[in-house]
Amino acid sequence: MKKVLLTLAAAVLIGTTVSAQTPPRVKTDDYQFTNTKEIPVTSMKNQNRSGTCWCFSALSFLESEVIKAKNLKADAYPDFSEMFIVRHAYHERAVKYVRLNGFMNMAAGSGFGDVLEVIRDYGLMPQDAYSGMNYGYDLPVQGELDAVLKGYVDAVIKNPNRKLTPVWPKGFDGILDAYLGEVPETFVSGGVTYTPQSYRDAMGINPDDYVNISSYTHHPFYSQFAIEVEDNWRWGLCYNLPLDEFMAVINNAVDNGYTVLWGGDVSEPGFTRDGLAVLLDTEAKPTTGSDQERWVGKAENTPEAAGKGLPKELEVTQEIRQRMFDEKTSTDDHGMHLFGTAKDQNGTKYYLIKNSWGVTGAYDGVWYMSENFVKGKTLNFVVNKKALPKDIQKKLGIK
Helix, strand or coil, X not given: CCCCCCCCCCCCCCCCXXXXXXXXXXXXXXXXXXXXXXXXXXXXXECCECCCHHHHHHHHHHHHHHHHHHCCCHHHCCXXXXXXXXXXXXXXXXXXXXXXXXXXXXXXXXXXHHHHHHHHHHCCCECCCCCCCCCCCCCCECHHHHHHHXXXXXXXXXXXXXXXXXXXXXXXXXXXXXXXXXXXXXXXXXCEEECHHHHHHHHCCCHHHEEEEECCCCCCCCCEXXXXXXXXXXXXXXXXXXXXXXXXXXXXXXXXXXXXXXXXXXXXXXXXXXXXXXXXXXXXXXXXXXXXXXXHCECCECCCCCCCCCCCECCCCHHXXXXXXXXXXCCCCEEEEEEEEEECCCCCEEEEEECCECCCCCCXXXXXXXXXXXXXXXXXXXEEHHHCXXXXXXXXXXX
């Protein structure tokens, strides 16, 4: 997934419409939250200037899986290396890009299945064994790296020799070694020597334990499909559920102490930089207007709901959800980690979301995402198979 840096005056993705009625202002200070369920998560990370939310969020999710499975105390929480995953994903993506003659997205963004497949094939490493920061920065700054990698594979697919050499992948890996560092064959963690594969096994992580879930009507329910977004370059499959069962899986997971790996759209005016995500109810007719008006509204035109001064949210149905995907007002923007529930002063349900933008915003890197936002703007999520309600597990044929 591509990281979308949202600012109050930022441009959103092409194709997003502006409502005829200016969206109401969303102010975090208007909300008072009470947490109702919190599942242990590891410390806040910062993907900084890299489009690697898919990896940061997925590893945060898997860290919580290990914490739950091993009943770990805070001083023993794992910290997995994002860049170990990223470099292997880049390599495999480059190979496929060349095979497809460039008719595929070659960029930093990716999907959650990418992380699971890399772990399956290559293993896992802790952060202190492989930081991937070999180019003079404390936090990821990968614009140059991404441009160099894209330029390299674009030169390869031009095939100037009329026959590709077998060494071009080694050249690609040489770039990764220069920027991220060479991957050690073995490393020591907690006094034990591991390979990436043996470390994965010691952590008890099995990619087959996880399922990807979505909810759209352009494919049959209770079947699998490859969600049609450009960052799903592996063409990974989602199970398709009706919206009520889609939400039931999330709620059952949290109720039973499992976290959820969340992917979706954050290009909404109700998704703020201060830790709030609400799905504002605005008129559907498109019109034109400035980006400033789009994001912050006009002072004289900020309608509020009757509910104690908070902006009114859109009530999401299966049809509305599908329409937003079809018209591309729900886009593949960002990956985050859902780890609990809360309620506001009106009793409205929210989910606790761990972001990967560092300790920032009103809640130190945590976002409060409303139930309606989750219903409408989640493209897909990943969860442990054990977190599925038994009846849904049976309908999907999952054992």
